[in-house]
Amino acid sequence: MSRPNQSRNTAGAQQQQASKPTTNTPAQQGGSSGNSGTTMKRKVLIMGSRSVGKSSLASQFVEPNSFNESYYPTIESTHTKTIKHEGITYDCEIIDTAGQDEYSLFNHKYAVGIHGYILVYSIASRQSFEMIQTLHDKILDFQGVDKVCCVVVGQKCDLNGVRQVKFEEGQALAKKLHANFIETSAKDNKNITDYHHPSTLISRRI
Numbered sequence: 001m002s003r004p005n006q007s008r009n010t011a012g013a014q015q016q017q018a019s020k021p022t023t024n025t026p027a028q029q030g031g032s033s034g035n036s037g038t039t040m041k042r043k044v045l046i047m048g049s050r051s052v053g054k055s056s057l058a059s060q061f062v063e064p065n066s067f068n069e070s071y072y073p074t075i076e077s078t079h080t081k082t083i084k085h086e087g088i089t090y091d092c093e094i095i096d097t098a099g100q101d102e103y104s105l106f107n108h109k110y111a112v113g114i115h116g117y118i119l120v121y122s123i124a125s126r127q128s129f130e131m132i133q134t135l136h137d138k139i140l141d142f143q144g145v146d147k148v149c150c151v152v153v154g155q156k157c158d159l160n161g162v163r164q165v166k167f168e169e170g171q172a173l174a175k176k177l178h179a180n181f182i183e184t185s186a187k188d189n190k191n192i193t194d195y196h197h198p199s200t201l202i203s204r205r206i
């Protein structure tokens with residue numbers, strides 16, 4: 001997605017290592033009571049086939065009611081949003097990538113300093129669903145690990161009439177990948193709220 005007024009384009013941005021929690025001063029906390037004062041940084045990468053709605057998902061999260069019917073292929077863009085969950089503040093950096101296919105090379109930037117992955121398919125595209133396992137395998141291969149923190153997202157759930165992937169199939173795949181699962185619609189603003197958004201799910205898992 002390279003839409004105007006939405007994000008700061010960070011193609012080629014330096015990768016940062018996973019950050020340790022920091023503690024805010026009372027002034028930085030805004031004097032709010034009940035907050036432990038802990039701030040965690042979360043760098044989350046959104047991956048998936050082209051046109052599954054990755055950018056729309058990210059945009060709706062940081063800028064509600066920004067859904068756009070037009071399609072602007074993404075190069076790479078980064079969104080930031082601070083969310084609060086169970087007394088902890090998370091500074092989220094959400095990196096929206098260009099859509100991948102099975103032949104896309106895995107960019108080393110997608111492995112360094114990333115806390116978690118949002119793997120997105122469209123419920124109206126079986127091909128995009130099949131890409132999830134491929135992407136997951138590539139991430140594990142590249143990182144040389146056997147488990148990675150991720151959330152599987154079935155996007156465009158408003159397109160139920162042309163659904164190609166059952167909810168249960170998404171759920172089963174996520175279980176296999178040890179991931180959380182959620183169906184969303186950027187168009188209908190479904191499960192885009194803070195608590196249910198994949199970024200929040202990722203934050204809660206780490």
Ligand SMILES: Nc1nc2c(ncn2[C@@H]2O[C@H](COP(=O)(O)OP(=O)(O)OP(=O)(O)O)[C@@H](O)[C@H]2O)c(=O)[nH]1
Nearest residue numbers: 051052053054055056069073074099156185186187
């Ligand atoms: N029906 C429906 N359409 C959507 C939804 N989200 C996105 N779209 C549409 O799908 C198209 C692609 O959306 P994007 O958000 O640009 O998809 P993307 O995955 O970022 O695409 P790439 O940049 O190519 O990787 C656009 O025309 C959007 O309007 C949704 O929840 N429901």
